[in-house]
Amino acid sequence: MSSEGAVAEVGLIGLGTMGGNLALNIAENGFQIAVYNRTAEKTDQFMAKAGELAERLVPSKDLEDFVGSIKKPRAVILMVPAGEAVDAQIEALRPLLDETDLIIDAGNANYHDTNRRAEEAARRGPRFMGIGVSGGEEGARFGPSIMAGGASDAWDQVGHILEAISAKYEGEPCAAHLGEAGAGHLVKTVHNGIEYADMQMIAEVYGVMRDGFGMPASEIGDVFETWNGGILQSYLIEISGKVAKANDPETGKPMLDIILDRAGQKGTGRWTAIEALMLGTPASTIEAAVAVRNMSSRLDERRAGQEEFGAAPRTMDRGAVSIDAMEAALVAGKIVCYAQGFGLILEAAKQYGWAMPLPEIARIWRNGCIIRSAMLNDMSAALADDPERNLMLAPFFSAKLKETEANLRLLVSQAALHGLPVPALSAALSYFDIMRTARSTANMLQGQRDFFGAHGFERTDKDGSGYHGPWAMG
Numbered sequence: 001m002s003s004e005g006a007v008a009e010v011g012l013i014g015l016g017t018m019g020g021n022l023a024l025n026i027a028e029n030g031f032q033i034a035v036y037n038r039t040a041e042k043t044d045q046f047m048a049k050a051g052e053l054a055e056r057l058v059p060s061k062d063l064e065d066f067v068g069s070i071k072k073p074r075a076v077i078l079m080v081p082a083g084e085a086v087d088a089q090i091e092a093l094r095p096l097l098d099e100t101d102l103i104i105d106a107g108n109a110n111y112h113d114t115n116r117r118a119e120e121a122a123r124r125g126p127r128f129m130g131i132g133v134s135g136g137e138e139g140a141r142f143g144p145s146i147m148a149g150g151a152s153d154a155w156d157q158v159g160h161i162l163e164a165i166s167a168k169y170e171g172e173p174c175a176a177h178l179g180e181a182g183a184g185h186l187v188k189t190v191h192n193g194i195e196y197a198d199m200q201m202i203a204e205v206y207g208v209m210r211d212g213f214g215m216p217a218s219e220i221g222d223v224f225e226t227w228n229g230g231i232l233q234s235y236l237i238e239i240s241g242k243v244a245k246a247n248d249p250e251t252g253k254p255m256l257d258i259i260l261d262r263a264g265q266k267g268t269g270r271w272t273a274i275e276a277l278m279l280g281t282p283a284s285t286i287e288a289a290v291a292v293r294n295m296s297s298r299l300d301e302r303r304a305g306q307e308e309f310g311a312a313p314r315t316m317d318r319g320a321v322s323i324d325a326m327e328a329a330l331v332a333g334k335i336v337c338y339a340q341g342f343g344l345i346l347e348a349a350k351q352y353g354w355a356m357p358l359p360e361i362a363r364i365w366r367n368g369c370i371i372r373s374a375m376l377n378d379m380s381a382a383l384a385d386d387p388e389r390n391l392m393l394a395p396f397f398s399a400k401l402k403e404t405e406a407n408l409r410l411l412v413s414q415a416a417l418h419g420l421p422v423p424a425l426s427a428a429l430s431y432f433d434i435m436r437t438a439r440s441t442a443n444m445l446q447g448q449r450d451f452f453g454a455h456g457f458e459r460t461d462k463d464g465s466g467y468h469g470p471w472a473m474g
């Protein structure tokens with residue numbers, strides 16, 4: 001298709017919450033951008049609100065005109081719901097684009113879909129790239145964290161735009177090319193899995209303060225606010241403080257006390273847990289966080305449970321676990337959770353042969369995304385030192401774990417004694433305990449497996465495998 005007179009350096013389809021904001025961000029960074037939306041009225045509404053940025057926006061109500069307004073080789077960003085909409089949009093674009101053009105899926109795709117689309121693009125063209133974009137609406141508008149996957153020539157074409165629109169951490173762009181095909185979407189998925197676990201662990205200490213100590217929401221908000229000035233400094237701790245301190249404008253009561261305790265999930269947390277299981281790498285803290293969301297949605301069952309068994313004792317002496325101990329417990333939980341998340345990415349990198357530079361991933365998570373936190377800076381340094389090593393063994397983090405694990409243990413044990421559920425923190429503690437145990441209990445599993453299935457085992461005192469126990473002799 002001809003692009004004579006084309007002015008736009010890039011195009012974007014899907015002017016919803018994310019797409020509209022991303023388009024404005026691209027325009028604000030000085031790029032001419034072509035925009036198109038399935039429902040044409042939305043394009044009008046979008047242009048009407050664009051203000052002076054409108055001069056860098058090239059709207060089209062027809063897909064062919066849209067493609068024609070982009071300079072060759074064209075780059076078209078899709079910001080539509082993950083799944084069928086992406087496939088449908090690619091099919092609609094394929095006859096209009098040249099083989100050398102580039103389609104960039106910027107939604108929350110399942111990375112297996114991105115792998116499939118990349119493979120199909122290699123056979124049929126145009127080129128294809130999958131990028132994970134984190135930071136919600138505000139990130140899209142003012143600077144998200146961007147995790148890119150695809151061929152390096154695709155990154156060469158659009159990397160400068162993605163870096164320009166991304167968040168910056170001390171002047172460095174929070175955008176990077178992480179590997180081929182689905183690498184970017186896999187990293188975005190793990191980011192979201194970590195986000196689930198980070199949020200869940202915060203909710204668990206909130207539960208101890210609310211139900212164990214009987215603290216009002218605003219007082220809990222003060223605790224989060226204080227923590228945000230220390231090692232736990234992060235976007236999620238910051239907003240948890242704000243959420244805890246807010247009042248409902250309608251009733252004047254703490255907003256948190258009015259919000260129904262039923263949490264949904266859009267899929268990326270679950271995908272992380274599924275991938276961890278498929279790749280055979282432990283992500284128990286993230287898995288626990290996903291399971292708790294599922295339990296939260298079973299409100300009627302939980303109510304029936306309370307009716308049947310009564311509420312757990314819950315009330316806890318404030319001296320049982322200090323606020324400082326809880327902060328330390330969260331630090332320990334967080335280190336374990338990230339160790340699991342980076343371990344998962346490392347395993348996927350090996351499986352798929354993707355570059356997946358772990359220090360770079362920690363670096364681009366330092367700003368723009370939902371899990372941005374002070375600790376990621378130290379994680380980036382630790383991973384640069386040795387990306388293959390379990391993060392909890394990096395000297396900085398092993399020292400932190402040595403300082404904090406007793407508090408994690410105290411919190412988990414006191415919570416258990418008082419019937420306060422802390423599943424993600426407890427999964428983190430179990431992971432820590434298992435990963436510092438040279439002699440585990442899997443010898444019993446191996447004995448059982450050999451007994452019922454003649455699976456054979458290795459011995460501690462001899463080389464080789466396939467040994468059997470005396471039960472095999474009749």
Ligand SMILES: NC(=O)c1ccc[n+]([C@@H]2O[C@H](COP(=O)([O-])OP(=O)(O)OC[C@H]3O[C@@H](n4cnc5c(N)ncnc54)[C@H](OP(=O)(O)O)[C@@H]3O)[C@@H](O)[C@H]2O)c1
Nearest residue numbers: 014015016017018019038039079080081082085107108136
């Ligand atoms: N919201 C977030 O915080 C966030 C954060 C990171 C990533 N994401 C991801 O970003 C993507 C977009 O999310 P969003 O929140 O911006 O969604 P949204 O506000 O619902 O907007 C969806 C956009 O996609 C278009 N669309 C829907 N179905 C389509 C189809 N079959 N063909 C063509 N266009 C279609 C819609 O056009 P119409 O106007 O015609 O309906 C609309 O412009 C998703 O993959 C989402 O998971 C969202």
